[in-house]
Amino acid sequence: MSNLQKILFVGPLDFPNIPTNGDSVKNQHLVTFLQKYRYVKYIDTWNLKRKPWRLLQLLWLSLFGNFDSIVYSISNQSAYYLTRILTKLPHNKKLIY
Secondary structure (H helix, E strand, C coil), rough: CCCCEEEEEEECCCCCCCCCCCCHHHHHHHHHHHHHCCEEEEECCCCHHHHCHHHHHHHHHHHHCCEEEEEEEECCHHHHHHHHHHHHHCCEEEECC
16 A cells, blocks of 8 residues: 555545435545545534644644645635635645645
8 A cells, every 4th residue: 555645635524424415425435436536534514613733733744644636625624714824834745626
């Protein structure tokens, strides 16, 4: 598995529940597909306000995680603020929106 590309996926997934809206359906399918060909670590931003430690986890993994790419599948205003912050931080990872 060391030769597989490592991806950090950020978005609303609502794992392990059955998806209830379009965002979580799309993202669960994307993660499932990517896991067939890549190593994928995901941060579920579903109900992020109730789980603020995920924001710290995201910052930590974005800066110090050993990932080749970071995929943002986000669609709300707070996520846009987060993206603005993360794009200004120093890192050498490919960002995909």
